[in-house]
Amino acid sequence: VTVNRHIPAIRTTPGLLLAGVVDRRADRAQQTAARLGVPHATRLDDPQLGEFNAVSIGTAPMSHHELTLAALAMGKHVLTEKPYAMTLAEADEMLAAARTASRVLAVIHNFQFARSVAAARRIASSGRHGALRGVIGLQLSNERRRLPVWYKTLPGGLLYDEGPHLVYLVRAFLGDVRVVDAFGSPSPSPDDNTPRLAAARFADGRGGAFGALQMSFAAALSEWQLVVMLERATLVCDIFRDILVTLPDDGRHVPWQIMRTSALSSARHWWGVVTSGTRFLSRRLDYGNDEVFRRFAEAVRTGRSPEGISGRDGREVVAALHAIVGAL
Amino acid sequence: VTVNRHIPAIRTTPGLLLAGVVDRRADRAQQTAARLGVPHATRLDDPQLGEFNAVSIGTAPMSHHELTLAALAMGKHVLTEKPYAMTLAEADEMLAAARTASRVLAVIHNFQFARSVAAARRIASSGRHGALRGVIGLQLSNERRRLPVWYKTLPGGLLYDEGPHLVYLVRAFLGDVRVVDAFGSPSPSPDDNTPRLAAARFADGRGGAFGALQMSFAAALSEWQLVVMLERATLVCDIFRDILVTLPDDGRHVPWQIMRTSALSSARHWWGVVTSGTRFLSRRLDYGNDEVFRRFAEAVRTGRSPEGISGRDGREVVAALHAIVGAL
Structure with a gap:
């Protein structure tokens, strides 16, 4: 999803520039980054990545919480894939961390x-x-x-x-x-x-x-x-x-x-x-990802919460999912 | 539903003959019967109807119970429209009456x-x-x-x-x-x-x-x-x-x-x-009514319960409906 959806959207959204690729598997990070001509790393805090101010997370759901907290702690804005978090407790912690860091936290509801x-x-x-x-x-x-x-x-x-x-x-x-x-x-x-x-x-x-x-x-x-x-x-x-x-x-x-x-x-x-x-x-069928990235970029620029894709929206969807799973 | 579905099915099903038309409104009964060349009445026990041994009921659901019991008491086999009955108590009474009268009781699940x-x-x-x-x-x-x-x-x-x-x-x-x-x-x-x-x-x-x-x-x-x-x-x-x-x-x-x-x-x-x-x-789109009437005629002939359209099937569907309505 990162290679096929996030990166193409980042590259076509005004206000966003692809700073680098991070993957815990070095070979994968290297391969993708080489093709795109950007730095790569296996960790977000690798100085090789140079300057950047936002992170887009396309990893498995169980890692969204940890990676989001790490990125916010580094002062980065965060856009993460759905499902936003594994539990409501994780979701609340992510929201609180974004508030504390005064950074945008958004979810891909494309x-x-x-x-x-x-x-x-x-x-x-x-x-x-x-x-x-x-x-x-x-x-x-x-x-x-x-x-x-x-x-x-x-x-x-x-x-x-x-x-x-x-x-x-x-x-x-x-x-x-x-x-x-x-x-x-x-x-x-x-x-x-x-x-x-x-x-x-x-x-x-x-x-x-x-x-x-x-x-x-x-x-x-x-x-x-x-x-x-x-x-x-x-x-x-x-x-x-x-x-x-x-x-x-x-x-x-x-x-x-x-x-x-x-x-x-x-x-x-x-x-x-x-x-x-x-x-x-013609590779223009992007299922709304362009608008998600556009809203994220605007939220970063204006500091206003992005409508429909805010961390709170992500939390509400997670709450609904847990209510459904809990009732089955 | 009687004029457009039951009567055409009766007239094309081997073993069934249309004996007459009963409607509590005399003008309607007369009109339909005249067109079909059969006797008519406003009550099932009207001697004008002559000999017959089965009744097909296409009235409103709240009358299925009363009309079915009346027909069974007269020794007639009964085929009735869905919903079979208004309550499970009605359904059970209809099933018991059919058993007592040794007559076929079936429902139109077409x-x-x-x-x-x-x-x-x-x-x-x-x-x-x-x-x-x-x-x-x-x-x-x-x-x-x-x-x-x-x-x-x-x-x-x-x-x-x-x-x-x-x-x-x-x-x-x-x-x-x-x-x-x-x-x-x-x-x-x-x-x-x-x-x-x-x-x-x-x-x-x-x-x-x-x-x-x-x-x-x-x-x-x-x-x-x-x-x-x-x-x-x-x-x-x-x-x-x-x-x-x-x-x-x-x-x-x-x-x-x-x-x-x-x-x-x-x-x-x-x-x-x-x-x-x-x-x-060409008026051959009958939504399965032909098969319902064929099974009913066969049940009357053989005395075997008609599969999928028996009174018990009608009762089970009524039970499911009450369970749904009760849970809303």
Whole structure:
């Protein structure tokens, strides 16, 4: 994630300059740094790295806390991957350290800025199709997908690594969320703590708008969808393909309205495949990472907390995940 | 539902003959009967109806119990619409009455026999794509759709009228189900007892296969999907359009596998639109009602309980609905 997402975003964000690459494996650090023409090190405090004032952390979740505290103690601003922390205690300690050091601490909650989701947020907040009724995040995950080697050491396994995306996506529409209900079906395998199925509901937001998640980790398919229900339209974000499908009110559900739903779904899906495909091939499909880095750079410049990606946002998502895992 | 579904099915099912039409509104009974050339009445015991030995009940759910008991007391076999009964006590009384009268009592759980779902069941039970991992029923309901006038008098409102479909569909794959978890978000309107959102999980079935529902009644869209997860394939039944989309394992989720999912989804959706559309226009799209009436006729002939549509099946679905509504 560091090489494919962070570094390209750093290199294209005004105000950010790549100072160097740190990896505890020297060969990896050396290889990447050589390609990029920057210094490298195996530790953050290596003087070889020269001057720098911010750190972007793309390591495994269990190291976010330690690395963040170390970077803040050195007076660096920190942007870290999700999940923000392993426990709420870690999250609180990270927030306190950032406050003490007067440094920006932010988390990569990127899909909320992806083109499809950003467009859905604009439509929802415009009020053009009426008020927000609810948001549901639906996820199927295929275990044959390339998975991080450490996922079984997380609370709830893969849920803890993938769940943050759905939680901050629902938050992007509902505002602060609190888990009020959750259930799950455990894995039949004793060596996997990832539930086969998990569902959760958040406390209703403004106007009684509901929020919910449903995730299955037993599918032979990886698909993530965010369904945003407005009074007179339904927005469906295909997260992986970065495609927004806006469906009009299908009213009485008579045949022509059902056909219209089919036609618009297909047409918008394929228009999205073409545009996302073009962006993918020209390496401009970055799933909102550019906006995360832009906001981080602005926060460093202005000292203002970056909206949607602050340490507090990271902590709230971790709180929701622990509430879900705790209820399973 | 009687005129558009029951009567056409009765008229095309070998072993069934339409004996007459009963409606408590005489004008409606007369009108329909005149068109069909059969006797009519406002009561089941009207001698005008002549000889008959079975009754198909398409009235509102709150009358199923009374009409079923009356028909059984007259020695008639009974096929009734879902929801089978309003309470478990009613359901038990209906089952006991059928036993006492030695008559067949069955319920219309039709979508499990629709072409798309029947094909999905054959694929799942063939084992060709590996074992069943789980089944999820997903439903969005638009309140602008033509809704029965009495739905607000049901427990859980529209959930009690539409939920049976998803419950018996999950049962068709998992076998007997028992609700172990449920949550919901109430309607903000004091005069509607339909939840805006409801989710439920069933006890895991054979091999740890899970079953779950998620329904929203706050959408501007009416769509029902059944997602059947097998070890190496995912089956998606579009219930309203009667379309089955079979998606292969998308493995590592690399671009060509993602594109294949897009392509197969579209191709199979549109192939389904064409074939379902053809059947719709030629009035052969009956959503499994033909099979329900065929099984009922066979049960009357053989005296054997009809699989999937017995009174006991109807009772189990009612039990699941009450468990869900009770937990909201």
